[in-house]
Amino acid sequence: MAWIVPLVPLVGAAAVVMSRRRPHVAATVAVTAAATAAGAGWWAAATAATGTWRWGEGLRLELAVTGLAQVMVVLVPAVAVPVLAYAASAMRDDPGLVRLLALLQVFVAGMLQLVAAADLLTVLIAWEIVGACSWGLISHQWRDPTRPTAALHAFLTTRAADLGLLAAAAVALATTGSMRYDTLGELRGWPVHAVSVGILLAALAKSAQVPFSPWLFSAMAGPTSVSALLHSATMVAAGAYLLARTVPELGAAGWLPGAVVGFGLLSAVAGGLVATAQTDLKRALAASTTAQYGLMFVAVGSGSVAAAGAHLVTHAIFKSLLFLGAGIALHAAGSGYLGALRLGRALPFAAATFWVGALALAALPPLGAAWSKEEILSATVHRGAWVGAGVLLASLLSALYAGRLAVLAYGPGEPVAGERPTWPERAAVGALAATSVLLGVLWIPALGERVEALTGGDLAAGAAWELPVSLALIGAAAVAVRTLARRGHLLDLALGQRLTAFVAGWFGLSTLARVAVVDPVLALSRVLARFDDRVADAGVRAAARITEALSRSLSSWGERTFDGTVLGAARTLKAVAAGSWRFDDGPVDGFVRGTAAGTVLLASGSRRFDEGGVDGTVEGLARVTGVAGRRARQLQTGLSHHYYVIVAAGLVVAVAVIAFGR
Numbered sequence: 001m002a003w004i005v006p007l008v009p010l011v012g013a014a015a016v017v018m019s020r021r022r023p024h025v026a027a028t029v030a031v032t033a034a035a036t037a038a039g040a041g042w043w044a045a046a047t048a049a050t051g052t053w054r055w056g057e058g059l060r061l062e063l064a065v066t067g068l069a070q071v072m073v074v075l076v077p078a079v080a081v082p083v084l085a086y087a088a089s090a091m092r093d094d095p096g097l098v099r100l101l102a103l104l105q106v107f108v109a110g111m112l113q114l115v116a117a118a119d120l121l122t123v124l125i126a127w128e129i130v131g132a133c134s135w136g137l138i139s140h141q142w143r144d145p146t147r148p149t150a151a152l153h154a155f156l157t158t159r160a161a162d163l164g165l166l167a168a169a170a171v172a173l174a175t176t177g178s179m180r181y182d183t184l185g186e187l188r189g190w191p192v193h194a195v196s197v198g199i200l201l202a203a204l205a206k207s208a209q210v211p212f213s214p215w216l217f218s219a220m221a222g223p224t225s226v227s228a229l230l231h232s233a234t235m236v237a238a239g240a241y242l243l244a245r246t247v248p249e250l251g252a253a254g255w256l257p258g259a260v261v262g263f264g265l266l267s268a269v270a271g272g273l274v275a276t277a278q279t280d281l282k283r284a285l286a287a288s289t290t291a292q293y294g295l296m297f298v299a300v301g302s303g304s305v306a307a308a309g310a311h312l313v314t315h316a317i318f319k320s321l322l323f324l325g326a327g328i329a330l331h332a333a334g335s336g337y338l339g340a341l342r343l344g345r346a347l348p349f350a351a352a353t354f355w356v357g358a359l360a361l362a363a364l365p366p367l368g369a370a371w372s373k374e375e376i377l378s379a380t381v382h383r384g385a386w387v388g389a390g391v392l393l394a395s396l397l398s399a400l401y402a403g404r405l406a407v408l409a410y411g412p413g414e415p416v417a418g419e420r421p422t423w424p425e426r427a428a429v430g431a432l433a434a435t436s437v438l439l440g441v442l443w444i445p446a447l448g449e450r451v452e453a454l455t456g457g458d459l460a461a462g463a464a465w466e467l468p469v470s471l472a473l474i475g476a477a478a479v480a481v482r483t484l485a486r487r488g489h490l491l492d493l494a495l496g497q498r499l500t501a502f503v504a505g506w507f508g509l510s511t512l513a514r515v516a517v518v519d520p521v522l523a524l525s526r527v528l529a530r531f532d533d534r535v536a537d538a539g540v541r542a543a544a545r546i547t548e549a550l551s552r553s554l555s556s557w558g559e560r561t562f563d564g565t566v567l568g569a570a571r572t573l574k575a576v577a578a579g580s581w582r583f584d585d586g587p588v589d590g591f592v593r594g595t596a597a598g599t600v601l602l603a604s605g606s607r608r609f610d611e612g613g614v615d616g617t618v619e620g621l622a623r624v625t626g627v628a629g630r631r632a633r634q635l636q637t638g639l640s641h642h643y644y645v646i647v648a649a650g651l652v653v654a655v656a657v658i659a660f661g662r
Contacts, residue, residue: 002051002063005044005073006113006126008037009080013105020098027088030101034080034108041065041073041112050118058177061125064118067456068244068309072115072233075313079233079320080108082428086324087225089424090331100140104229107133111234115241120169120179123242127165127202130235131158137230138222150221157215161205165242168198184249196253199246200260207239207293208286209267213274214510216286224327227282231289232320237312240296244305244312244457257301261383264297265390270507272397277503279491281326281336281409287506288361288401289319291394295376298391304379305457311372314439318360318369321432322405325354328425329409332418338405339491342413349426351410353433358406360436362399362474365467368439373398374470378462395470399477407485 012033019026043049044065051063065073084104091097110129117123132155139151169179175191176183187195205212216236220227230236243260250256271291278284292315299308328350329343330336344351360369373395381388421429441447448459484490492500502508 001047002044002049002065002116003053005037005040005049005063005065005116006109008040009033009077009105009109009112012037013102013109016098016102016105023092023097026098026101027084027092030084030088030105031081033105034077034084037077037108037112038074038081041077044073044116045070055121058173059121060119061122062118062180063113063116063122065116068241068305068312068454069116071309071313071454072241073112075316076111076115076233077108079316080104080229082431083225083229083320083324085424086228086327086428087223089422090225090327091223096140100137100223100225103133103136103140104225107137107229107234111238114238118180118182120165120172120181124165124169127162127206127238130238131155131162134158134219134230134235137226138219140223140226141221147221150218153218154215157212158205161201161212164198164201166198168195168202171195171198181245181249184246185251187250188252192250192252196250196256199242199250200256200263203239203243204263205239206242207236207297208290209239209263209294209297210270210290211509211513213267213271213287213290214506214513216289217283217506217510220280220282220286224282224323224330227286228320228323228327231286231323233316236289236293237316240293240300240308240312243297243300244308244455247300248305248457257303260301261298261380261387262301264294264299264301265387265394266294267291268294268298268394269390269397272394272401273503274506275401276397276404277493277495277500279338279500279504281329281338281341281405282323283336283504284338284401284405285319285322285326288398291398292319292361295373295391295394298387299376299379302376302379302383302387302460303458304375304460306452306455306459307372307375307379307457309455309457310442310451311369311376314360314367314369314372314436314442317432317436317439318357321353321357321429321436322361324425324429324432325350325357326409328421328429329354332420333416334418338408341409342407342411343416344410344412346413346415346418347410347421350421350429353429354410355406356433356436358402362402362477363395363470364399364474365471366440366443367436368442369436370470371440371442374462374467375459377466377470378460381463381466382460392469392473396473396477399474400480403477403481404484404490407481408490411485 012030015029015033016026019029047065048070049063049065053061055061084101087100087104088097091100094100107130110126110133114123114126114130117126135151135155138154139148141147171191171194172179172184172187176186184192184195203209205215208216216231219230222230247256247260268291271287271289271294275284275287275291278287292311296308296311296315299305299311326336328347329341332343332347333341335341356367360367363370363373365371377388377391377395380391442451452459481490484493487494495503
């Protein structure tokens with residue numbers, strides 16, 4: 001019955017497409033389907049629903065709504081409800097609205113399958129669905145040529161690292177005969193290290209951790225609603241969630257927790273610096289996403305899945321709120337440039353809700369996000385002093401860029417005459433802001449045990465000094481924001497344009513990736529293309545020429561040998577008939593002449609058969625060989641995703657043959 005959870009939004013997507021001629025009906029259907037999915041998720045979590053589908057010999061797709069999955073199956077569609085409502089209103093004049101709403105439903109369905117999965121095969125299928133949907137969503141406004149290019153960058157970056165998850169699943173199956181989470185603990189020796197590397201690689205890319213972080217900037221090419229859902233509870237959350245489910249099972253890989261902590265801490269600090277230096281509102285929020293998921297990585301590596309799960313929930317709420325608030329600002333000002341906003345007086349309600357999200361991002365008590373961040377700090381302090389110090393630095397940066405964004409985006413300024421938010425947009429941000437405030441109940445001590453029960457993890461006991469130090473850091477960040485604002489350097493930070501641009505551009509990671517990876521790969525592709533033209537295609541062309549030469553040889557031999565023999569026999573018989581007419585001018589002579597005429601007719605027919613049949617068959621074979629060579633060459637594009645599509649199509653055909661052949 002657990003399969004009902006991802007099935008509901010899939011049915012919703014089909015219903016949206018069926019309502020395409022009436023966009024307002026499609027919007028209602030989309031929001032209703034997401035709300036229904038949230039209800040189904042609640043039921044599945046309450047009953048710990050499971051589901052198994054036997055795919056083939058030794059291969060099963062399994063769902064089990066237990067542990068952290070009980071939280072996620074409710075969280076994902078619950079966040080999707082206000083996001084879909086916002087999208088339906090903000091993009092009501094977009095001719096592709098129905099396509100967007102339907103694809104968002106499939107996106108949610110893929111994420112629900114991912115979080116409810118009990119094995120790596122089920123995760124891998126959902127992982128690919130989410131990645132493919134992200135490409136379509138980011139490139140939604142495809143008439144702008146920059147959008148598909150940005151979508152391709154995001155897709156290929158994550159897709160390349162996804163091979164790690166594929167390799168991990170294959171090694172697990174080959175070693176243990178299963179891909180279930182609960183059998184990963186049986187791995188020993190090189191297989192456990194191979195599986196750990198593959199999972200870590202895929203998780204780093206999906207959650208935009210260093211060095212894969214720049215793809216999130218490309219993802220900003222999509223509509224605001226896409227960014228809100230992608231960054232909060234769906235695709236970017238997938239990496240942190242996968243580690244939360246697998247790291248505790250891979251205990252034999254002793255290095256893995258430390259690596260997760262290291263990458264997470266690096267990403268939390270680097271993402272914080274980038275967000276602080278960014279001058280584009282959506283890109284600043286994107287960098288903050290890297291930083292916040294970095295903190296979740298640190299919590300998982302420090303042994304507190306409960307703290308990571310709690311922050312996953314609180315972050316999903318306030319990050320979707322901030323992105324929707326950014327969308328309102330973009331529509332009102334016509335630009336996301338932070339130096340041209342300050343919409344506090346023009347949009348007071350949107351400003352108030354945005355400030356709630358910013359304060360949650362800064363981890364100001366008594367908001368729920370402050371509680372989850374304190375739990376992460378407690379877990380890391382137990383792991384080591386240097387890890388705790390890194391989390392405190394990341395927390396200081398969080399408070400600094402959160403305050404900077406709130407002042408620059410929705411601080412007091414001159415009112416602008418722009419587009420005002422509609423009531424569905426106000427309702428969406430209002431609901432998310434209220435939820436973010438209500439999550440403050442997490443500070444009630446008794447609820448800590450409930451969080452541990454829901455996530456299947458433990459919370460570390462906090463030291464008395466942790467909260468005062470965190471509050472002091474928030475205060476220091478507030479003073480810094482106020483000082484920079486008074487001196488007129490809140491936008492450029494008084495660091496100089498070149499340094500600010502370097503930091504804001506991920507410290508040159510994009511340039512490094514282009515020089516170290518993209519350019520060499522393109523150069524190799526050109527070399528392979530020339531090899532393909534001069535060697536592989538040359539072989540095909542040579543085969544065609546050989547076949548044509550063989551055809552001509554056979555034709556000439558047929559004319560000289562077979563046709564010549566038959567005609568010679570005819571002439572001989574004709575001569576016999578001519579010489580013997582005196583001997584018998586009656587029946588015998590007539591028989592001979594008839595035989596000669598028949599033989600001549602047979603010779604003529606043989607020639608026509610030889611030319612039209614034998615020669616035609618050989619020449620047709622040559623043409624088919626040439627066409628096959630040209631078609632095979634067209635498949636060799638050098639683009640990996642084209643090959644994946646071919647492989648996927650082959651798998652579908654194979655599955656169909658197996659399924660219907662029984």
